[in-house]
Amino acid sequence: MxxxxxxxxxxxxxxxxxxxxxxxxxxxxxxxxxxxxxxxxxxxxxxxxxxxxxxxxxxxxxxxxxxxxxxxxxxxxxxxxxxxxxxxxxxxxxxxxxxxxxxxxxxxxxxxxxxxxxxxxxxxxxxxxxxxxxxxxxxxxxxxxxxxxxxxxxxxxxxxxxRNRYLELTHACRLRSCRMTGGILKLKFDLETGFHKYVKTVFTFRSKLAEDAISYDFHTVSEKKHGNMLRITAALDLKTVDLKSIYWDVRAVLQGPVTENTGELPISMDVPSRMYQKFLYNGSFSGEKGFFLYPYYTGKQTLAFAYREKNKYDGLSVIFKEFLAIFLYRIARPYWKKKHICLVCEKFSSMAQDNGYYFFKHCMENKEEQFLKKNIYYIITKDSPDRERVLPYKNRLLDFMSIRHLCYILAADLIVSSDSRYHTYPLQSRHSIFNRYIKKIPFVFLQHGVIALKKVDNFYGKGQKGACNLFVVSTETEKQTIIDNFGYKPEEVINTGLPRWDVLHDKSQDRREIMIMPTWRNWLDSVPDKDFEASDYFTHYMALLNSRKLADLLEKYDLEINFYLHAKFQEYSDQFQSKSPRIHLISFGETAVNEMLMRCRMLITDYSSVCWDILYQDKPTIFYQFDLDKYEEAHGSYLDMKTDLFGDRAENQEQLLSLLEEHIKNNFKMKPEYEKMRKFYFNFSDQQHSRHICEEIKEKLL
Structure with a gap:
């Protein structure tokens, strides 16, 4: 054979x-x-x-x-x-x-x-x-x-x-009750053990970093036969748990009859359980500084818990607003559908400075509504620092979380966004039901960078929560990455470049600015302040911002630095300080990112995709990667960071400052090997990226 x-x-x-x-x-x-x-x-x-x-x-x-x-x-x-x-x-x-x-x-x-x-x-x-x-x-x-x-x-x-997946396919585990009283989490569930033996129930932190892996055992209160199932009652004292942000899973541990290998089975929630948890149950456990732990059901309809900071959209009042919007939409459905609504937004619907804004601005100023036969609206919060940028189009603005905004979501034919479609609504809202409507709306993903330095196919891949109908990319290499790793067909991926590149040109000639813009880390997402301040991320950047050598370099060569945190880390911006008057800590919304990228002479980043904006302008980048091993473990990338980057790498502060002085002495010119890579990646003949996206939308989606 x-x-x-x-x-x-x-x-x-x-x-x-x-x-x-x-x-x-x-x-x-x-x-x-x-x-x-x-x-x-x-x-x-x-x-x-x-x-x-x-x-x-x-x-x-x-x-x-x-x-x-x-x-x-x-x-x-x-x-x-x-x-x-x-x-x-x-x-x-x-x-x-x-x-x-x-x-x-x-x-x-x-x-x-x-x-x-x-x-x-x-x-x-x-x-x-x-x-x-x-x-x-x-x-x-x-x-x-x-x-x-x-x-x-x-x-x-x-x-x-x-083996965990095999157990899910062959065994049943159904929730009967979940209570959080006096700091005690008490669960009751029915378990089909088959030939397996029930061992225990565990409460496990969901993390991609091995060093953060932690699990707590429930105390099994009782095991009783209930038909062909085993009814388990288990309890956990939450006061003994070192809670971390954000997600925790609950699983029953089973042991096989032959190999005695163990596997874990999630606890499923039927329709009544899910509806009770969503609409009626408001129990939770209070943690530190406004954080709270509460149950929710996953996309696979299994029980899990979230530990995060409470926000204004977590109350049951959001349900009443949503039901009112659904009522108003349904009694006038023909009217809403005739509007042919296209919604545009950016991160958290609180910004107007990225690809969503520039696409919207282009559409408003170039009669793309007639071309696409859509009424295009921009979603933005009332208190957004960027609101003035979109006020010229105020008849096309939707106030975030207004009744009008909710009705327009229900009526929308299309979403165009630089982040996932779920940024049209509160990403974190305990009782919201609108995700079920949002996920059905056709979606064009503009991105807010070039996908290469961070693996995101587990979220943006086809069939995943962040999936789209049309995926915007900027290079043929990136397009092939999406086809090979995300599951999209070639016709679903369009190489048009990013809308914000329509206005991207070098403004650094009369300026002496360097931009430092690190990206986020998923293991630090929404953690308490004390955990953030203890992280390598915080200590390395604080050390850099207060480096005597860096301050001397800036003074010697008459330079200034703009330090800008990723939007997901803006809540920690107050923790960062610098003694140098030449280092400016830029708060979210204070200055448009696009403007800072055009003004700077060069970029220092770690893994942020804004490096492609800098490459597009023919400016150099230094990659400061002090935690590469941890980043690769948690995020991963689609290229080899040590051989495939189009800029110099530094793994410690000494290397970084040495490379920085080298670039300063070279008048911030791109090195020949990186200039060659730039010509390979970009082959655009114009700066009409938004126009080409509109053409692709009309051809492929309308």
Missing amino acids: SHTKNPDINFSLFDKNEGTLKLTSAETQKDFITVSIADLPSSCSGEVRVLVQNIKEDRPFYLKSQPAGTDCFLIDLSPLKEMAVFGRQTTFCFFIECTLNGKQVFYTLREQEPPASLLQRYRIFTAEIWLQETPSTSSVEYVGVASNKKDFENLFCAALCS
């Missing part, structure tokens, strides 16, 4: 097959599966061969197989084990190849009558595939499972998934 990974097939078998054959039986044993096919054509001649194709890839490959009776085949699945991927389920569909009338034909497979028992339906063909993403993360067991795949036309597939 032979295994050929590259058959002479240059097309996807999903697009070219003769139909589906029925499996009458499928039995697994270690690394093998035996299948019986009911309706294999009797006129098949020559060898019958088995192929599999990854559902996310285009090329199939053969698996070794041999006859095991009439229309029965023993298939070796061991090659699939090498293709397990940490953190992802990898799924392969089966195909049969045979020859009919001298022609090579292919069939998909589907199990005719899958077993009623989920344990029998999801057959494990291999276990104990141990994967470890980095040396600092603990190993996770993966298993191979064979079954029909419901969300893929019920075709028969083999999947490599974590």
Whole structure:
């Protein structure tokens, strides 16, 4: 028997097959599966061969197989084990190849009558595939499972998934009650243990950093048989928990009967439980400085908890406003639909200085409403520092969280934004129900940078929460990154450049400014002040801002620095101080980022995508990456930071200041090797990026 990974097939078998054959039986044993096919054509001649194709890839490959009776085949699945991927389920569909009338034909497979028992339906063909993403993360067991795949036309597939995912497929765990009283979190849930043994319930912090991994065990109050389920009551004293921001998961731990390997099962919430939690239950646990812990249900409708700072949209009053808007919209639905509304916004609907604003401004000044046949509106908070920038178009403004704003969301035909579509509404609102409406609106993702230095496919990838209908990119390299990693088709990714580049040109000739603009870190998102101040991020940048050598360089060469925090870290801006009068700490909204990027002579950043704006202007960047290992663990990137960057790298302050002085002495000119990279990346012939986006929207979405 032979295994050929590259058959002479240059097309996807999903697009070219003769139909589906029925499996009458499928039995697994270690690394093998035996299948019986009911309706294999009797006129098949020559060898019958088995192929599999990854559902996310285009090329199939053969698996070794041999006859095991009439229309029965023993298939070796061991090659699939090498293709397990940490953190992802990898799924392969089966195909049969045979020859009919001298022609090579292919069939998909589907199990005719899958077993009623989920344990029998999801057959494990291999276990104990141990994967470890980095040396600092603990190993996770993966298993191979064979079954029909419901969300893929019920075709028969083999999947490599974590044992936790296998338990989700084969066992039930349903919430019955959740109470938070006197600092005690008490849960009651029904658990289907099957052949497994219940071990405990755990409360686990959701973090991508191994050093932040922490888990607490619930005290199991009782275990009682309830029909074919085990009713568990478990309690946790929240006063003993070192709460971290933001998300915590609750899982039941089960132990297998043969290998005794353990897996974790989330607690699902049925419709009544979800509605009670969303509309009626307001219980929570108060933490430090306005932070609170409360339950919510995830996108997979399982129980989880959030620990964050309370805001003005967390009360039950938001529900009444939303229901009023829904009522007003529904009684006049024909009127609203005739308006053909397109909504534009930026981060948190509180800004007007990024791609959303420049796209909106272009549309208002260039009659794009007639071209697109849309009424275009910009969403912005009443107290936004940028509000004056959009006042010339006040008849096209929507006040954030006004009843009019809510009605326009319900009526919208299209969202265009530099952040996810959910920035049209409060990102954090405990009781809001509007996400279910927002996710149905077609969405054009303008981005607010170039995707390269930070992995975001787990959020913006196709099928993920931040998915879009049209993805704006700025280079052909970036477009290929999106196609290869995000799951979009080439026609869904448009290389137009960013709207803010329409007005981007160098204004630094008569200025002596350097911009420092670090990006955010997901492990510091919404943490308490004391945790932020203890972080490497804060200590490194505070040390830089107060460096005697940096102050001397600025004085010697008559330079100034503008230090600007990422929008997600603006709440910590007061913690940063500098003794040098030449270093200016810029608050959010004080000066438009685009303006500072044009005025500066060069940029110092870590992993921020604004480096591409600087490259676009033919200015140099220094990448200050003191926490690269931690960043790669938590975020990851689509390029090699040590070899593929278009600027010099520094890993400590001494290197950074040495490189800075080198660039100053070179009058801030781009080095030849980076100038060459610039010419490779950018091939735009004009600065009509917004116009080209409008053309693509009309062609592909309208």
